[in-house]
Amino acid sequence: MPGQNLSRDEARERAELLTVDGYDVELDVRSATGGPGRDAEDGPLTFRSVTTIRFRAARGGASTFADLIAPSVDAVTLDGTALDPAAVFDGARIALTDLAEGEHVLVVDARCAYSRTGEGMHRFVDPEDGEVYLYTQYEPADARRVFANFEQPDLKAPYRFQVTAPAEWTVWSNGAEESREGGVWRFAETEPISTYITAVVAGPYHYVTDSYSRTFEDGTTLEIPLGAMCRKGLAKHFDADDIFLITKQGLDFFHDNFDYPYPFGKYDQAFVPEYNLGAMENPGCVTFREEYIFRGKVTQAAYEGRANVILHEMAHMWFGDLVTMQWWDDLWLKESFADFMGVFAMTGATRFEDGWITFANNRKSWAYRADQLPSTHPVTADIRDLEDAKLNFDGITYAKGASVLKQLVAYVGREAFLEGARRYFKKHAYGNTRLGDLLSVLSETSGRDMTAWSRSWLQTAGVNSLTPVATYDAAGRITELAILQEAAESHPELRPHRVAVGLYRRTPEGELVRYARAEADVSGPRTVIGELAGAERPELILVNDDDLTYCKVRFDEVSLATLRAHLGDITDPLARALCWSALWNLTRDGLMPARDFVSLVLAFAGRETDIGVLQMLHAWTRGALVNYAAPAWREEGGRALAEGALGELRLAEPGSEHQLAWARFFASVAASDTDFQLLAGLLDGTARIDGLDVDQELRWAFLSPLIAHGAADEAAVDAELARDDTASGRRHHVRCLASRPSAEVKARAWADVVESDALSNALVEATIAGFAQSSQRELLAPYAARYFEAIERVWAERSIQIGMAVVKGLFPALQDDPATLEATDAWLESRADAPPALRRLVLEARDDLARALRAQATDAVA
Secondary structure, three states, rough: OOOOOOOOOHHHHHHHEEEEEEEEEEEEEEHHOOOOOOOOOOOOOEEEEEEEEEEEOOOOOOOEEEOOOEEEEEEEEEEEEEEHHHHHHHHOOOEEEEEEEEEEEEEEEEEOOOOOOOOOOEEEEOOOHHHEEEEEOOOOOHHHHOEEEEOOOOOOOEEEEEEOOOOOEEEEEOOOOEHHHHHHHEEEOOOEEEEEOEEEEOOEEOOOOOEEEEEEOOOOEEEEEEEEEEEEHHEEEEHHHHHHHHHHHHHHHHHHHOOOOOOOOOOEEEEEEEOOOEEOOOEEEEEEEEEHOOOOOOHHHHHHHHHHHHHHHHHHEEEEOOHHHHHHOOHHHHHHHHHHHHHHHHHHOOOOOHHHHHHHHHHHHHHHHOOOOOOOOOOOOOEEHHHHHOOOOOOOOHHHHHHHHHHHHHHHHHHHHHHHHHHHHHOOOOEEHHHHHHHHHHHHOOOEEEEEEEHHOOOOOOOOEEEEEEEOOOOOOOEEEEEEEEEEOOOOOOEEEEEEEEHHHHHOOOOEEEEEEEEEOOOOEEEEHHOOOOOOOOOOOEEEEHOOOOEEEEOHHHHHHOOOOOOOEEHHHHHHHHHHHHHHHHHOOOOOOOHHHHHHHHHHHEEEEHHHHHHHHHHHHHHHHHHOOOOOHHHHHEEEEHHHHHHHHHOOOOOOOEEEEEEEEEHHOOOHHHHHHHHHHHHHHHOOOOOOOOOOOHHHHHHHHHHHHOOOOHHHHHHHHHOOOHHHHHHHHHHHHHHHHHHHHHHHHHHHHHHHOOOHHHHHHHHHHHOOOOOHHHHHHHHHHHHHHHHHHHHHHHOOHHHHHHHHOOOOOOOOOEEEEEEEEHHHHHHHOHHHHHHHHHHHHHHHHHHHHHHHHHHOOO
16 A cells, blocks of 8 residues: 555654644544444444644645555544545545644544554454453554554654543553543543554453552652553453562662653553564553463463563663654664563562573574574664564564673673663653664763774674684693684674683583683684683683673584583583573584484483473474474484473473473474374373373363374364363464364465455464474475465555565475475565565575575484
């Protein structure tokens, strides 16, 4: 549709012309439950949206536009003069021409559409009880699907929302509720904020309240009303007390360190259905995916993950909401900081004191992958338009940026870093910033010139590899230990790294422990660590011990041999996690055969004490088998994994989270009739493993491989849905049905996703997850060619969220042969004029496939 993809240049021109003084937004969502409202017979269900925008133009005679994506507009008035909607509205923009200098008032009366894709005003009907739930999700630019606005982050303004809804509902927005008369809610005016973080949540949500109080040194007290909500069907699983505990601990931490009181009044947290993201930092009304409400037993890693997200979003109240990037080029100014501060707060204020282990092992692996794709970009990216912005919510912007900030703290010191943040908030409150604004305050507080650091770490792409090289004297002592730094040819930047180098050896009891450590600044291709000269010969040299920098760690041959024999003997959990991560990078890079990585997991994962690391190892190992193992070895490797997983499951402490993790992993790699018989027995009660509670979520995990391998049929899936006829159960049901090993099933699933837009975002994802089964490569082969024929049409016709799900999820990665690589190259070569965002997704998938083929070649000669 013309005009949907706002460019950076257009936004810059509009920001130079306009100042926005305020919005009044009136929404009538009674149509969500069949109340007053128009629903065209052949069109989408709509709601009324009336927006009044007060703004000023800096010069006369200029023209600009307001943003609105809506099926229809009933009326547009500018300064009291009616404009013809047919003449000024093109489906995405409202033309504002020949503006006089000074103040203006624009009023737009529109019919906006409810969403089923999680973009805009999402409408969800709970299959369990028929209740309707609404919530909004806008980032980067979907507020225009709900009300007319100037949709760019640097045109901040205060907002007043009024929502008319079914009288039995409750409605929330960013501001506190000021009044409620019948079915009309009015909310307090917000502070100046960007369009993409405004929010409305409405429906018969289960709502729990609490409060937070903070007395400052000057004697003033800050009171923050707290709220948390979920669907009524999830109320019995809702552990609001723990959510409030983490929330209060986070508020304490940020007030202790930021010296800027929380600025947005109340703090509601809504856990909503069919959510595309992890969460969204709408000030005063944060939204989360409802999967963070756990329907069954989960490990502490799941609770840690939820706590991290809660604190990540809370950090955004300052980094992102109070101070916002000017344009999406500097998205990192909020996301990198929130990613870092989430872990920083979690380890400093909550029970999850080992959060940096998870960060090193899990979060950074996301960054390492993204930074080796052909689409990698500097942390400060070149974002030409909104489609670019949508795709840059990635491992670079989040996890690499957070890793760089972690190193920055080591470089300038914790207090200098935090003092820089304090000055940044006070100087730019309710404003917009760019990279230079942050660097200037950090230079002030640290006394360091941040220009060179920024150029190396924020303005160049790519990840460096660090390898130790040691020489020894006749007595076995180190004469020289040097660190070699390398970079990819495509991104040759060598960076300054603050690293710790650890030397490890075994004790008489067999433990592998660190006996020497040195911190140093590594720069250039070769750096000598003089402090370690004279140390006794180590069995393991660990570069980047304590995970201070962002790099790929390599090993010398002696260290690698030590890990093959004794990885499980490393006593420090962070060091062990770093070694696992380094070995996984070696596997992905085709420098270690996949079967060797699988063997290491089978040998040592059973001794892993950190549950988050263990679950990450499970995911990596399955990825190694599916993607990086030579095809001729997959069957043998699969049997070995299943046998090993079952052995660890039986050895695990009854009722422990390790037992649960091994049970889920066993189900995911089950490969033989014997495996399937055990899973079926655990489902029907004829088999039992002491301490293993097969709750509803675990039942779906056990049923899934049975369906995908043809060991259970559609009737079994339907019977499970009858036990669990909930929103979650419906998603599992759809996924399982699409996973059946049948050509007819695959054809139906493909049609449901590619040829139809009837499914919601959550069911599109469930269908794709079921469609792509690694055990069904031959069955999926015909869809490789069809994929390349369909993706341009899908991208053009569907929302970007659904387009991304289809293009990424249906890429024929399981047809891992040179022919698929050639077909991908042919599409890229012949579609030079395809939308850049679409080309980027295909190029990334192509790179993953090429990497898999290289790794398979390595494994084949092992």
